[in-house]
Amino acid sequence: MSSARTYNSVVLVKQVPDTHNITGNVMKNDGTLNRSALPAIFNPEDLNALEMALQVRERYGGQVTVMTMGPPQAAEVLRDALHRGADRVILLSDRKFAGADTLATSYALTGAIKKLGDYDLVFCGRQAIDGDTAQVGPQTAEKLGIPQITYAESIVSLDGDEIVAERALPLGKELVQCSLPCLLTVVASANQPRPPSARKRIEYKLAATPLEYRSLLKKWPEFENEDVLDAYLTKRDLKLPLWTTADLDVDEEKLGLSGSPTQVYKVNFVVLESTQSKEIPANQEGIAALLQELVQEYIVG
Ligand SMILES: Cc1cc2nc3c(=O)[nH]c(=O)nc-3n(C[C@H](O)[C@H](O)[C@H](O)COP(=O)(O)OP(=O)(O)OC[C@H]3O[C@@H](n4cnc5c(N)ncnc54)[C@H](O)[C@@H]3O)c2cc1C
Secondary structure, three states: OOOOOOOOEEEEOOEEEOOOOOOOOOEOOOOOEOHHHOOEEEOHHHHHHHHHHHHHHHHHOOOEEEEEEOOHHHHHHHHHHHHHOOOEEEEEOOHHHOOOOHHHHHHHHHHHHHHHOOOOEEEEEOOOOOOOOOOHHHHHHHHHOOOEEEEEEEEEEEEOOEEEEEEEEOOEEEEEEEEOOEEEEEOHHHOOOOOOOHHHHHHOOOOEOHHHHHHHHHHOOOOOOHHHHHHHHHHOOOEOOEEOHHHOOOOHHHOOHHHOOOOOOOOOOOOOOOOOOOOOOOOHHHHHHHHHHHHHOOOOO
């Protein structure tokens, strides 16, 4: 590997409703999700995307910047990313982003990545577990005018401005080479995301965006007002950057609901009820018979 250069990565992550833990009405009257009725989690494959970016930094050096577009509470996934090793995080939050479909989401993210500049790799999860479209990654690459490697399972090499990566396809693996900058969508089988570090949890305990100041002042009355809190956090590099539409060179008509040709009409959560049960003897034969049945039914394997 002749290349001594470092690689700067941007990781796009999404806070998603934990569809396994639904409480209350999930839909608002305007057809958008009632996110407060759903506990929120880090989109699983975005953790694999972050892990791949962190491994690139460990191998070649460079910076890992994590971005998310979402409501104020989406800052939670940014703190989680810092606890796992991200160097920098940015929250894109503005009422004008709300209700965005994949077209409007990728447009806003493209505007933010262009503002950031100086990137070599953009990492996304293959898919978000709520919209499930797997469209944002490819759309963002298209808008940035850069090549894309989807279903990426590993980076084989980075050499100068060239990347070789392996894709996980239904019928096998595919090796792809392309020039940088490029965008990768990462699959769950790519790696085992590292857990948050206890030391970083303590280090970033107070980290917050300005959108969280009012609620934090209730918890920390020792800070007289938002300006004092802002100064305190800024001095300690704990103020998390917030970008609104005013910070981006974008056409507001292409953002949020107004920029979304697709609108979610209704979301039904299907709960699969078991119709019959079967007792499995707790021994080798029993387990072997169960596995065979699951394979025959195409449930696993
Ligand atoms: C049930 C449901 C169905 C929907 N159906 C559609 C539809 O058919 N068409 C449509 O256009 N929209 C649809 N939407 C809206 C869509 O969820 C949003 O546009 C969303 O922001 C992006 O689409 P996605 O969730 O499918 O993400 P995907 O395209 O599956 O996400 C892929 C990757 O892109 C990145 N990413 C996605 N969203 C963000 C974000 N906000 N911030 C940072 N990175 C991000 C992540 O790395 C993620 O892993 C649907 C939403 C819901 C809840």
